[in-house]
Amino acid sequence: MRILPILLAAALFSCSHDTTTPIAPPTNRAPVIDSVVIGGVVSVGVPVDITCYAHDPDGDSLQYFWRVADGSIVGNGERVQLLAAPCCEGNSTTMQVTVRDRYQASDTREFRVYVW
Amino acid sequence: MLRFVAVLVISAAWAHGQSCCGGTGTFLGGMERAGLGTGTLTAAAVYNYTAMERTLNGAARVPNPNGSIAYAHALNVELEFAPVERWSFLVVLPFSDKVRSINVATGNTTLYQRYHAAGTSDMFGIIKYALVPASALSPWSLAVGGGVKAPTGDYRIEENGVEQPIDVQPGTSSWDLLGWALGCYRLDEPSAMVSLSALLRKPGPNINGRTLGTDLQALLALTLTELDMPVVPILLSRWRWTAPDRQDGRIIASTGTFRIELLPAVALTAWEPLVVRIGAQLPLYERTNGIQLAPSWGAFAELRSTFSLW
Secondary structure (H helix, E strand, C coil): CCHHHHHHHHHHHHHCCCCCCCCCCCCCCCCEEEEEEECCCEECCECEEEEEEEECCCCCCCEEEEEECCCEEECCCCEEEEECCHHHCCCEEEEEEEEECCCCCEEEEEEEEEEC | CCCCCCCCCCCCCCCCCCCCCCCCCCCCHHHHCCCCCCCEEEEEEEEEEEEECEEEECCEEECCCCCCEEEEEEEEEEEEEEEECCEEEEEEEEEEEEEEEEEEEECCEEEEEEEEEEEECCCEEEEEEEEECCCCCCCEEEEEEEEEECCCCCCCCEECCEECCCCCCCCCCCCEEEEEEEEEEEECCCCEEEEEEEEEEEECECCCCEECCCEEEEEEEEEECCCCCCEEEEEEEEEEEECCCEECCEECCCCCEEEEEEEEEEEECCCCCEEEEEEEEEEEEEEECCEEEECCEEEEEEEEEEEECC
């Protein structure tokens, strides 16, 4: 029976992971989105590449977070594909990309995509 | 012996929660039964499964341009209480688990992605008032009510750095107004109950500034009330009109629909006051505005019990 608490503690320890954000040094600078490029005409049923060009002044690795008001985003990272929803035909939809460094400093760009 | 048990109760939960890529709106079990007797409490769990494996353009079936299919599980936990005569209060906490996939051929490759989100959906409540309470003196009864749906559900669930599409998110991010009415007529020969309930939902703007279409659902229910059996058959038909969505005063294409469904069901009353109901959701007719995913079939189950508190 003595081994039970040890096993329990080991199980808890193995399941836990550190989800806290590292403390940013005072000199940390936020990443910068340079441009977002839409790789073609967006129409329903045709996926189009959307690429976010960004850099971090400190050279930190970057994480990309994508959001679209209507439609579907395929893939992840700096380049994704947008698949427009039928409801957007003849209208535009709003997309947003946020780039974060490991200290959660970020830059966000919101843009509209017209769907033909 | 008359069995009013299952008469006014119907069905199930909530289908797919958004427009655009899925059916719109709510199907509210507790809103499709009359108010309770004073001092009684009803607790219920209503499960609803909806498969959306077909795409319509108007009334015609067409291939989905994005190869989309969707499935939704919904569970409504309901509590209804009648503190004073004629008045009752219904509160519903819904949960949902929705998935939609796309499958698009691009050149010689196929693009496949699965979107999934699960969690607590938007809570709603309604206050009911019995204008004409059910009684032995009159075959008629009538109740009305109103309420709100609050944006308590999560609508920002992400996976691998991508926010899941709004149609699979558990919450809609909007405040909605709800109007409700239910009328019943008791037939003597054959002994049966006919009820018609109507639910009007007027959504407010969501997080993206889009206002989902106003939704009107009518449910016609026929229940044989003098069957001396523990299984009571119920035949239901749901009629549903959903107006197109709007954004910045503009109508959004491929939103809005009219749908008629048949919902055959049975209520098991052998363990009263515990009532179990199961049924199917079969589309009879649907006409969409533009290209939309549409429900192909569904099923529901309800577990409900009523207690007298004083």
